[in-house]
Amino acid sequence: MSAGEPRTGRRGAGAGAPGARTRAAALAAEGLAFRYPRAARPTLDGVSFTVAPGELFGVLGPNGSGKSTLLRLLLGALGADGGRVRVLGRDLGTWGRRELARRVAVVPQHEDIAFPLSVEEMVAMGRYPHLGPWRAEGPGDRRAVREALARCDLSAVADRPVSTLSGGELQLGRLARALAQEPEVLVLDEPTVSLDLRHRMEIFGLLKQLAGPEGTTVLLVTHDLNAASRFADRLLLLDGGRQAAVGTPAQVLERETIERVYGWPVRVTRLPGPGPDAGAPQVTALATRHAPKEIA
Amino acid sequence: MPENEPFEGGVGCGASRRPPPSPAGTGLRGEEPLSDSATSDPASAAPARRAPRPVLRLALLVLALAACVGLAVLVGAASISPGRVLAVLAGGGDPAARGIVLGLRLPRAVQGALVGGGLAVAGAAFQALLRNPLAEPYVLGVSGGAALGAVAALVLGWSAAGVWSLPVAAFCGALLAVGAVLAVAARSSLALDTRVLLLAGVVAGAFFNALIMLLLSLGRAEAFRSAIYWMMGSLSGAGWTETWILALYVLPCAAVLLALARPLNLLAVGEETALYLGTRVEGTKRIVYVATSLLVAATVSAAGAIGFVGLIVPHAVRLAWGSDHRLLMPASLLAGGAFLVLADTAARTVAAPAELPVGVVTALVGVPLFVTLLVRESGRGGGLG
Numbered sequence: 011m012s013a014g015e016p017r018t019g020r021r022g023a024g025a026g027a028p029g030a031r032t033r034a035a036a037l038a039a040e041g042l043a044f045r046y047p048r049a050a051r052p053t054l055d056g057v058s059f060t061v062a063p064g065e066l067f068g069v070l071g072p073n074g075s076g077k078s079t080l081l082r083l084l085l086g087a088l089g090a091d092g093g094r095v096r097v098l099g100r101d102l103g104t105w106g107r108r109e110l111a112r113r114v115a116v117v118p119q120h121e122d123i124a125f126p127l128s129v130e131e132m133v134a135m136g137r138y139p140h141l142g143p144w145r146a147e148g149p150g151d152r153r154a155v156r157e158a159l160a161r162c163d164l165s166a167v168a169d170r171p172v173s174t175l176s177g178g179e180l181q182l183g184r185l186a187r188a189l190a191q192e193p194e195v196l197v198l199d200e201p202t203v204s205l206d207l208r209h210r211m212e213i214f215g216l217l218k219q220l221a222g223p224e225g226t227t228v229l230l231v232t233h234d235l236n237a238a239s240r241f242a243d244r245l246l247l248l249d250g251g252r253q254a255a256v257g258t259p260a261q262v263l264e265r266e267t268i269e270r271v272y273g274w275p276v277r278v279t280r281l282p283g284p285g286p287d288a289g290a291p292q293v294t295a296l297a298t299r300h301a302p303k304e305i306a
Numbered sequence: 307m308p309e310n311e312p313f314e315g316g317v318g319c320g321a322s323r324r325p326p327p328s329p330a331g332t333g334l335r336g337e338e339p340l341s342d343s344a345t346s347d348p349a350s351a352a353p354a355r356r357a358p359r360p361v362l363r364l365a366l367l368v369l370a371l372a373a374c375v376g377l378a379v380l381v382g383a384a385s386i387s388p389g390r391v392l393a394v395l396a397g398g399g400d401p402a403a404r405g406i407v408l409g410l411r412l413p414r415a416v417q418g419a420l421v422g423g424g425l426a427v428a429g430a431a432f433q434a435l436l437r438n439p440l441a442e443p444y445v446l447g448v449s450g451g452a453a454l455g456a457v458a459a460l461v462l463g464w465s466a467a468g469v470w471s472l473p474v475a476a477f478c479g480a481l482l483a484v485g486a487v488l489a490v491a492a493r494s495s496l497a498l499d500t501r502v503l504l505l506a507g508v509v510a511g512a513f514f515n516a517l518i519m520l521l522l523s524l525g526r527a528e529a530f531r532s533a534i535y536w537m538m539g540s541l542s543g544a545g546w547t548e549t550w551i552l553a554l555y556v557l558p559c560a561a562v563l564l565a566l567a568r569p570l571n572l573l574a575v576g577e578e579t580a581l582y583l584g585t586r587v588e589g590t591k592r593i594v595y596v597a598t599s600l601l602v603a604a605t606v607s608a609a610g611a612i613g614f615v616g617l618i619v620p621h622a623v624r625l626a627w628g629s630d631h632r633l634l635m636p637a638s639l640l641a642g643g644a645f646l647v648l649a650d651t652a653a654r655t656v657a658a659p660a661e662l663p664v665g666v667v668t669a670l671v672g673v674p675l676f677v678t679l680l681v682r683e684s685g686r687g688g689g690l691g
Contacts, residue, residue, distance in 0.1 A: 116579075121575060125439065
């Protein structure tokens, strides 16, 4: 699995100068630094990486390593103390919120819906950046919502209140909302956490499909090292706010690196086939902290 | 801790509860986006069929509001036959009937519609802003501030300065409360945290109540009585001038809030989500807060502190028709207006010739109504929307 060459997105051609856009990185961070007020040490310190258009890019790291903060900085929910962020070739600061939301969709980690809402209503919110406060939904908007529901296998539950969905269905619903945005860049914060095996594989498979054949750039934060290894083109491993490694799964998921960052002995094996991802490194944590060295 | 799943890939999604188990590397509907849109095209009739429903519902509410205003004009302490009232409305009628219908009942009904609609819209907006179905204008200290201003005017004798002094004092009190609550919330956190806003509002309300009690215990007895009556809310002072001035505040503020229906939908889901879906969250929250506060200040200075309308009406609309603010906001405006006109008609007639404070009626009628809706809804297994 390599980063692959820049692809032209489904919708990329219509929006502005195509030549310039396909060459520019979809997302780029340069020396990103951030410290929460009154925090003893910076949450992020000198993080630099680029995500090519059409790439599936995974951000890994232990709890508190700065993954979610990095995501907020990339999306402008927090302002960086140092360094800069470029989105689709432009400095983050030059984007308006709505303009950004038309091209970058986000599935946040947590949402606490305060009032009853149907699945379809929730997914239709993905069209808001395209509609603004006033414009009524057109046939194109309804089609985008319908397709997003169908892709996430939610058409049958479209009229149900979101409060009656299972955790997996709700997560698919939030993903469907992001798909209804028809974004060029899709950012997800731990989308598969607490999901069962099937939902997890479905979501990763869908992301792979979006990133590969369809040219959507996907950046996802995840704790799932093995799924990231199988599905992502490249990975970034954070350790206490600094980047421990960037590169292909084989480069990042090395035993020494993982043991140092997570502080736990692991074994790295290769995924047996069959399948396109055969040979991807798989990390297994050993049962006890002080495992005999010869096992590794 | 990395999860132990090295062999998932080979197994695939063995259980075939769903269409083709997706092998690694393809989507749920792998290669068929084209057939997707082709097969679902006939279904485009469904949203089209559903589209007129909100309009029908709003039209229904317009009729209900008109009916309530009609009833309010027909009944009252003085018995005027429906025929005479209709003659007045048609432009004729005898002078006595004209005086009562056009000079007293109609402005009072219009003012009731404005106050009720304004309070209900403000309540719906506050509930979305604070992501809390129990929020209402009163919780944020706005009405406490307005009440303090009005009571100060009554007790300290400023009301002798002219008919304008009491509403103006109430308005200033409300703005003072808004400013204080906003300042506290802004000082305590980087962004406008809704929990801090709620707490600051509750604390400010308690403080204003204490000041009101202090003023009342020091004031004269007749000031005490009119202050209490005013605090319970009443539309008895409504003339055309007051009504027009109230409309000047209520209608633009309500229009601003109605226009923010989509951002309110997003804020109700979550502030981070709203940001990522293109909303300037802090700016929107400020606009909503200022517009609702102006709205409440205007209604409280016109009619006193009328409770429950801002809580019950949006809640009832939400239970019946869901939480899309594009329907919820205008529906709350109309239903709130109808509800308060009806409540005021009852307040005028139930114990005639005596008049009850309309705030008492809204509470007495509203609470059982609210409980009924709540129990019926939870009995259905929470199937809302």
